[in-house]
Amino acid sequence: SLTSHYGGDLHNNYGNGVEHAKEIIGQAFKQRVDGVDGDTCEVGEEDAFFVADLGSVYRQHLRWKLNLPRIKPYYAVKCNPDAQVVRLLAALGTGFDCASKAEIEQVLKLGVEPHRIIYAQPCKTKSHVRYASQHDVKQMTFDNADELYKTKQLYPDAELFLRILTDDSASLCRLSLKFGASLNDTGDLLQLAKDLGLNVVGVAFHVGSGASDPEAFLKAVQDARFVFDQAAEIGFNLHTLDVGGGFVSESFENMAAVLSSALDANFPSSVRIIGEPGRYYVSSAFNIACHVIARRSIVDPVLCTQSYMLYLNDGVYGNFSSIMFDHQHPVPRILKSGDRFLYDSAENQDGCEFDAARAGGVTEYSVWGPTCDGIDCIAEKWTASEALEVGDWLYFEDMGAYTKCSATRFNGFTDAHDVVYVCSEPGAKALLAQ
Numbered sequence: 001s002l003t004s005h006y007g008g009d010l011h012n013n014y015g016n017g018v019e020h021a022k023e024i025i026g027q028a029f030k031q032r033v034d035g036v037d038g039d040t041c042e043v044g045e046e047d048a049f050f051v052a053d054l055g056s057v058y059r060q061h062l063r064w065k066l067n068l069p070r071i072k073p074y075y076a077v078k079c080n081p082d083a084q085v086v087r088l089l090a091a092l093g094t095g096f097d098c099a100s101k102a103e104i105e106q107v108l109k110l111g112v113e114p115h116r117i118i119y120a121q122p123c124k125t126k127s128h129v130r131y132a133s134q135h136d137v138k139q140m141t142f143d144n145a146d147e148l149y150k151t152k153q154l155y156p157d158a159e160l161f162l163r164i165l166t167d168d169s170a171s172l173c174r175l176s177l178k179f180g181a182s183l184n185d186t187g188d189l190l191q192l193a194k195d196l197g198l199n200v201v202g203v204a205f206h207v208g209s210g211a212s213d214p215e216a217f218l219k220a221v222q223d224a225r226f227v228f229d230q231a232a233e234i235g236f237n238l239h240t241l242d243v244g245g246g247f248v249s250e251s252f253e254n255m256a257a258v259l260s261s262a263l264d265a266n267f268p269s270s271v272r273i274i275g276e277p278g279r280y281y282v283s284s285a286f287n288i289a290c291h292v293i294a295r296r297s298i299v300d301p302v303l304c305t306q307s308y309m310l311y312l313n314d315g316v317y318g319n320f321s322s323i324m325f326d327h328q329h330p331v332p333r334i335l336k337s338g339d340r341f342l343y344d345s346a347e348n349q350d351g352c353e354f355d356a357a358r359a360g361g362v363t364e365y366s367v368w369g370p371t372c373d374g375i376d377c378i379a380e381k382w383t384a385s386e387a388l389e390v391g392d393w394l395y396f397e398d399m400g401a402y403t404k405c406s407a408t409r410f411n412g413f414t415d416a417h418d419v420v421y422v423c424s425e426p427g428a429k430a431l432l433a434q
């Protein structure tokens, strides 16, 4: 088991490396930015880049095992399909939630057995279903009658999970607007599956990505219980519940406690429970550094104040797509100002949100991406105690979820940003070395 394998790790901040994680992330940032001379470098050398701490992913896994021992995680690849993250999780023994042929292929190529994959997409492309069938990836979700006919035609011995609607009104990204059968329809869908001779093995739900209301988990578990009973009446013997994703690091223990007790109250231990966490695993592992490529000075003649617009070489069409698609508000921090390297320094501890009352002695900025579009704004108001100039660097934390996976090449900027990997956990290092 993980507990015995990793000894004291579980009770020491979920890992041994957390204390020096910042130190090695800072070193990686410094080494890279010190090597860039904006006045002479080749095109692309000054591009934004990530520093990813795989030790953070490892710690999140230990934390999951400690708080949700009943639930086997199937990492949601869509959230961040980074090759090293997926490799580490494969070595840790997780399963994978894949949304397409490409994601299934990526995971299978690592040698992960097909039964560790769930094709968790209720509205699938036919050729992708054929691919899943050819590769024995049996577990898949559905939420409508057409998908059942499709399954009957293409993959009649698939192991089906009926995805049900949830109350996701308190989540950042509402998924039930698009997916999930209502409890009014589950009976008919189960009956149709029975009539078609299909194999329904479980129920799936997702309370919305970035969930904040633990009660949503409680209600979804109760609804799933209802569908389990409904299925039994129709002649199915469901054996697995998929509780989806939605977990965020900040409220994880609280969510996990509510979910665990709801599961124990509604499902006997004979029922297998899986989950599809994405954001929880990777959000805090990735940090990004961006170069200040241009600056515009704004003078207010009435107030006699001066502020600046800073233009970075990454924005909402790139890795900050999370602002548009994931409702995030990334906080700028100063990485390098002139020759001063300021990662994790006092200058970055406060003053990040604009506060007019405290604005004396600090400079006000707005922070923009590199494209021609006015929507490409990272932060409308930000203050810093440093006077920043072209050639300086900013960094942003918590950039691992729904960021680089949805970056575009709009305006000809790259979507292939480098990742510098560090690993603050010896346990993860050992697994990756295998």
Ligand code: PLP
Pocket (backbone or CB within 6 Å): 076, 079, 097, 120, 121, 175, 206, 208, 209, 210, 211, 244, 245, 246, 247, 276, 277, 278, 279, 280
């Ligand atoms: N499972 C499914 C079916 C999803 O659509 C998503 C996200 O969109 C996830 C899991 C991952 O969710 P999260 O990142 O909130 O854990």
